[in-house]
Amino acid sequence: MMWLIENWFILVVGIAAIVIGVSVAYDFSKLPTQKQVEMIKEWLLYACIQAEKELGSGTGQLKLRYVWDLFIARFPYFTKAVSFELFSGWVDAALIEMRMLLTQNKAIQEVVKGEAV
Structure with missing residues (x-):
């Protein structure tokens, strides 16, 4: 739990990367x-x-x-x-x-x- 508190930005960046990846894939599928x-x-x-x-x-x-x-x-x-x-x-x-x-x-x-x- 302490690691998560100290490295919260890694979690935020990871979630943002996943959201961007899903968004790009969705836009590509609409082509x-x-x-x-x-x-x-x-x-x-x-x-x-x-x-x-x-x-x-x-x-x-x-x-x-x-x-x-x-x-x-x-x-x-x-x-x-x-x-x-x-x-x-x-x-x-x-x-x-x-x-x-x-x-x-x-x-x-x-x-x-x-x-x-």
């Missing part, structure tokens, strides 16, 4: 897995089509912000794990796929443009 990332990327295609439909062409930064707001609403737990720069790269990839779909699929063109093409 997105590859399957979750693929699900988000598929959803981003839908969000980009919605943004194109709502805002039209020529509004790139506004559409990016619109998709970011949709992302925050749909995946609030990922906003701490995914940086905006990484998200922007995912949106760029989704936009490339969306443009390809718009050139190949008349039904998607009608949904986005709102008229028969």
